[in-house]
Amino acid sequence: MAAKDLYEKDYYQILGVSKGADSDAIKKQYRKLARELHPDKTKGDKKLEDRFKAVSEAYDILSDDKKRREYDEVREAVKSGRVPPGFNGGGQGFNGGDFSDLFGPGGDIFSTLFGGARQRHGADLQTEASIGFKESIYGTELNLRLSPNGSTPANITTRVPAGIKDGAKIKIKGRGAPGAAGPGDLYVLIHVTPHPIFSRKDENIHVTLPITFSEATLGADISVPTLDGDEVTVRIAPGTPSGRTLRVKGRGVKKGLNAGDLMITLDVAIPQRVDGAAKKAIEDFDKATNDFDPRKELFSKAKK
Structure with a gap:
């Protein structure tokens, strides 16, 4: 050409x-x-x-x-x-x-x-690194040890920005393979290790909060752990169904002056076994609420 x-x-x-x-x-x-x-x-x-x-x-x-x-x-x-x-x-x-x-x-x-004879920069290189979920939210310092093209191993330190997502790449200028016109760049592919209870969607942090049947039925004020390490208190309204999501403003991923929210999904936990006084209390409750039929609308809608 x-x-x-x-x-x-x-x-x-x-x-x-x-x-x-x-x-x-x-x-x-x-x-x-x-x-x-x-x-x-x-x-x-x-x-x-x-x-x-x-x-x-x-x-x-x-x-x-x-x-x-x-x-x-x-x-x-x-x-x-x-x-x-x-x-x-x-x-x-x-x-x-x-x-x-x-x-x-x-x-x-x-x-x-x-493909001319003019001098070229060295090739770009890529490596991978894993960080924790909290580190991805708040940022961290990454220490890498690389041996590009068999050369002497080099220690490279770089800053991982707060709010980075799984699968994102960080560019470290001039730390790629050597070349006549200067070294190429190094790209670091970031893997974020999942957290045991927290997850992320866009800039919001999500957590599932187990609550008891009585808390869902009667209402309650419940403490919820946050990624920051402290707790927030949320109010459960009486008659709250399982699966409802509550929002705590500003407790999500922070970006500059803005921040996402903490999204709390309620999960009514049912005991696998009850006996004695607990069983008797549930039976009494069932009799006292026998006029409540949660499937009444289901069958009426099925006939339409």
């Missing part, structure tokens, strides 16, 4: 997608065209074969985030006049001007796309 392809070929038009198309749309359009234009289907039609090659070339650039970004940058540079048409990609224009400073040391734009 000649360097002039960077500004002369409109890969978006060739592939038939908009400049703002996401990776899924690009992949879907390429697969569609590849099925239509595959040489096995076009049976020697030179024009369609050339079209297939052009589509494949466009997809090669646009499906790669780095290549696509650099392709867009060069086209924008030519369009704005920062690089004249005819720039040959080797650091010199047709008139002998040196444009290497425009693209920074190492000439990443051209070395990435064309």
Whole structure:
């Protein structure tokens, strides 16, 4: 591929997608065209074969985030006049001007796309680390020991920001593999270990609170543990059903001046065995409330 392809070929038009198309749309359009234009289907039609090659070339650039970004940058540079048409990609224009400073040391734009001899940064590396649920909410310091490409092990310390989610990545600049134009970056994939009682959904923290039958029926004020380590008191209204969720404002994940909420789901706990006075009390309660039929509406609605 000649360097002039960077500004002369409109890969978006060739592939038939908009400049703002996401990776899924690009992949879907390429697969569609590849099925239509595959040489096995076009049976020697030179024009369609050339079209297939052009589509494949466009997809090669646009499906790669780095290549696509650099392709867009060069086209924008030519369009704005920062690089004249005819720039040959080797650091010199047709008139002998040196444009290497425009693209920074190492000439990443051209070395990435064309595999040129210019110096490159080292490869980006990735590692993984596990942190506790509380650490993910409040932030923590991560100590890593890595040996990139078999080199001497290095100790790396980085800060994990508060509120990070499971599966997020942290970028540590300049701690990747070494290269002629400088080292690449290190990406740390974060795994969050589940908590025994707390979970997270968006910026809210969830907990299930067991309550007794009498507390649900008669109402009660009950203490609830929080992730902070202290307790909050919630009021259970008389006749509260199992599964109802109560909200405590501002006791969720904190982000700047804002914070999520603590969501408390009530679970009426039923004893597996009762006898003696407890059994007699329940039997008396059942007789005293025999006019209460919780399934009455169920059967009436079933007939509609």
